[in-house]
Amino acid sequence: MSAVSPLRGGWSLALLGLVRYRVIVILIATLVIAATFVPGFFEARTLSLGIDRVATMGLIAIGLTVVLIAGQLDLSGGAILALSGIAAVGLQESMGQVPAAIAGLGIGLLAGCCNGVLVVLLRINSLVATLASMLLFRAVCHLITDSRPISGIDPFFGIPLTQPVLGTLSTRVFIFVVLILLLHVWLTRMVSGRNLFAVGSNATSAAASGIRSRWYLFGAFAFSGLMAGLAGVTFGIASNTGSPVFGDTIVLTAIAAVVIGGTRLEGGVGSALGTLGGLLTLAALTTAMEYQSIPAYVQDIVTGAILLLLILLDRLTHAKRGTDVSPTALLRRLSPKRDAARQHETERTPA
Amino acid sequence: MIKKVFLGGTAFAAALLLASCSTSGADSAAESPDAEAGAGAEICYITAAESHAYATPANEAFQAAADEAGAKVTMLSQDFDVQTGTEQLTTCIGRSPDGIVLWPLDPQAYIPGLIQAQTAGIPVVLINSPMDDEALELVESFTGPDVYEEGVLSADAMDEALGGEGGVVIIAGQAGNGTSIGRTDGFTEQLEKIGSDIEVLQTVNADFDQQKALVASRDLITRFGDDIDGVYANDDTMARGFIDAWAEAGKDPAEIPPIVGINGQQDAFESIRDGQFYATIVQSPVEDGKLALETIVQAAAGETVENRIPIPLTVVTAENVEDVEPAF
Numbered sequence: 001m002s003a004v005s006p007l008r009g010g011w012s013l014a015l016l017g018l019v020r021y022r023v024i025v026i027l028i029a030t031l032v033i034a035a036t037f038v039p040g041f042f043e044a045r046t047l048s049l050g051i052d053r054v055a056t057m058g059l060i061a062i063g064l065t066v067v068l069i070a071g072q073l074d075l076s077g078g079a080i081l082a083l084s085g086i087a088a089v090g091l092q093e094s095m096g097q098v099p100a101a102i103a104g105l106g107i108g109l110l111a112g113c114c115n116g117v118l119v120v121l122l123r124i125n126s127l128v129a130t131l132a133s134m135l136l137f138r139a140v141c142h143l144i145t146d147s148r149p150i151s152g153i154d155p156f157f158g159i160p161l162t163q164p165v166l167g168t169l170s171t172r173v174f175i176f177v178v179l180i181l182l183l184h185v186w187l188t189r190m191v192s193g194r195n196l197f198a199v200g201s202n203a204t205s206a207a208a209s210g211i212r213s214r215w216y217l218f219g220a221f222a223f224s225g226l227m228a229g230l231a232g233v234t235f236g237i238a239s240n241t242g243s244p245v246f247g248d249t250i251v252l253t254a255i256a257a258v259v260i261g262g263t264r265l266e267g268g269v270g271s272a273l274g275t276l277g278g279l280l281t282l283a284a285l286t287t288a289m290e291y292q293s294i295p296a297y298v299q300d301i302v303t304g305a306i307l308l309l310l311i312l313l314d315r316l317t318h319a320k321r322g323t324d325v326s327p328t329a330l331l332r333r334l335s336p337k338r339d340a341a342r343q344h345e346t347e348r349t350p351a
Numbered sequence: 352m353i354k355k356v357f358l359g360g361t362a363f364a365a366a367l368l369l370a371s372c373s374t375s376g377a378d379s380a381a382e383s384p385d386a387e388a389g390a391g392a393e394i395c396y397i398t399a400a401e402s403h404a405y406a407t408p409a410n411e412a413f414q415a416a417a418d419e420a421g422a423k424v425t426m427l428s429q430d431f432d433v434q435t436g437t438e439q440l441t442t443c444i445g446r447s448p449d450g451i452v453l454w455p456l457d458p459q460a461y462i463p464g465l466i467q468a469q470t471a472g473i474p475v476v477l478i479n480s481p482m483d484d485e486a487l488e489l490v491e492s493f494t495g496p497d498v499y500e501e502g503v504l505s506a507d508a509m510d511e512a513l514g515g516e517g518g519v520v521i522i523a524g525q526a527g528n529g530t531s532i533g534r535t536d537g538f539t540e541q542l543e544k545i546g547s548d549i550e551v552l553q554t555v556n557a558d559f560d561q562q563k564a565l566v567a568s569r570d571l572i573t574r575f576g577d578d579i580d581g582v583y584a585n586d587d588t589m590a591r592g593f594i595d596a597w598a599e600a601g602k603d604p605a606e607i608p609p610i611v612g613i614n615g616q617q618d619a620f621e622s623i624r625d626g627q628f629y630a631t632i633v634q635s636p637v638e639d640g641k642l643a644l645e646t647i648v649q650a651a652a653g654e655t656v657e658n659r660i661p662i663p664l665t666v667v668t669a670e671n672v673e674d675v676e677p678a679f
Binding site for chain 2: 045046048049050052053056142145147148149150151155156158159162163235238239240241243244245246247248249250287290291293295296297
């Protein structure tokens with residue numbers, strides 16, 4: 001952590017710091033731009049509605065963060081979303097609403113386990129494996145519903161999910177935020193979470209150092225499936241509909257959010273808070289552009305541009321990854337006065 | 352790591368503060384013209400898509416009618432994605448506009464949103480595509496074509512074209528879409544009702560997309576070949592895909608089976624003159640967009656509007672192709 005070259009100039013360090021926290025920089029830039037275009041952007045209601053827009057995609061992004069850190073890819077999230085949504089809504093009549101929702105989650109988990117088996121046991125490349133399972137799950141959705149949306153027994157049942165709680169965020173946003181914070185704690189505080197990064201960097205050497213790599217990979221896919229299932233169940237209940245076409249485009253946008261958040265497709269690098277930042281950036285963009293009636297394809301241009309910019313910046317920092325750019329180091333390096341004061345303090349403490 | 356979060360949080364809070372300062376000015380500026388205009392109703396319009404042969408002219412007509420009426424429109428595009436659409440509906444309701452116009456892409460999924468709109472006292476008008484009956488109780492009105500009737504008219508035209516017997520393929524729109532379901536069900540149920548011996552060989556979904564229709568038609572031509580006596584497409588754009596596939600397969604253009612499409616596009620008219628199309632049904636997107644805007648403005652002003660306002664439909668064949676104006 002303390003391998004700072006004393007010769008490095010303050011400016012280049014500041015730049016590195018900027019790049020290191022690029023998610024926050026981009027997020028703030030987006031928020032400022034959004035605020036100048038949208039009157040009342042920072043009103044609680046506008047913010048709450050903006051975040052509500054990414055809650056469903058956010059759940060899929062949580063699963064994807066884990067899969068991407070493990071160095072894999074999962075394209076089947078959208079299809080799993082549709083499948084578990086159909087289960088959660090379609091089984092309501094025979095099982096009751098809550099058991100049907102649990103069944104939906106179970107189907108998500110099961111679908112994730114299928115992906116895990118394909119990748120870990122049968123050693124199929126994850127992109128190909130999940131592409132195949134995506135097509136398969138989607139086809140099953142069309143097959144069991146006869147290509148028609150099905151509706152639940154009570155449209156009022158799901159309304160609390162999208163309604164703001166105590167005038168703040170909607171229930172589904174709360175579910176998403178709690179889960180992403182839990183993921184953050186797991187990834188940064190728990191040994192098993194840290195092991196995931198090792199598996200993502202190099203599964204073989206992680207296995208050599210006693211980590212059960214293959215179980216981690218399997219677990220990542222199972223978790224991703226469960227999260228997609230949760231997204232499908234919440235969205236199915238909220239719209240009282242299970243449809244074979246739901247979530248058709250959601251996975252690629254979710255991957256974009258995760259990558260904007262600094263998680264690398266190569267594996268071994270990433271964070272839950274980064275994903276949150278990436279999602280909030282997309283949410284702010286969507287809200288700002290919709291208020292201005294800007295066509296959706298322009299929004300895609302902006303998303304694409306941000307993605308490219310961040311990837312290029314990522315290459316820049318990755319080449320200089322020896323440099324310590326933690327907040328404390330940055331503060332110390334960039335403010336000589338405070339640095340002196342702190343040294344002064346430490347000198348006095350023993351006395 | 353905690354420090355990193357803390358720093359992020361501080362920066363975030365600073366940005367919030369900064370931005371809220373900068374917006375407070377904009378806020379008051381934005382509110383004053385509203386107060387002056389007074390009559391200008393704010394309408395949230397959730398459209399199906401922005402670049403689409405039918406949706407684009409409908410959107411333009413909607414906007415033009417709004418300009419004339421002095422209403423302010425915020426247009427949100429679902430890009431044919433139901434999930435986006437339901438979330439946009441929630442966003443619209445949260446912004447408390449004077450009225451919402453929704454282009455439903457699913458007969459059910461918007462119902463919880465419509466219930467919320469009703470609770471919030473925001474009038475909603477459905478444009479273009481049908482929803483299930485329980486949804487119609489939640490909205491002020493549904494303006495747009497009777498898509499089931501379009502299917503029925505198409506079946507009659509097809510029956511006439513084939514002389515009551517033969518095998519047809521159906522190129523349907525998006526799976527689960529109300530318009531696709533209505534147009535397809537209307538067609539098949541009418542065939543049954545009139546006791547026609549026309550048999551449906553296969554129904555494929557091509558999402559109202561010419562390219563997808565081309566790909567699907569290739570397969571249909573390969574599989575059924577000369578057994579295809581007629582083609583029913585849910586819209587003219589997809590019918591065009593079949594004509595392309597027919598030409599691609601090296602088949603004689605004069606031998607193409609009779610095609611029945613819907614929408615009444617300019618190129619469909621030309622195909623009818625050339626004898627490649629048997630019939631199309633004119634449904635004007637300009638009327639569609641205009642009618643929806645006029646209805647929501649009335650509803651927003653508290654007037655009572657008809658629960659169902661259909662736009663007129665005209666079946667066009669070689670007999671009357673010179674007398675009817677194409678829809679777009």
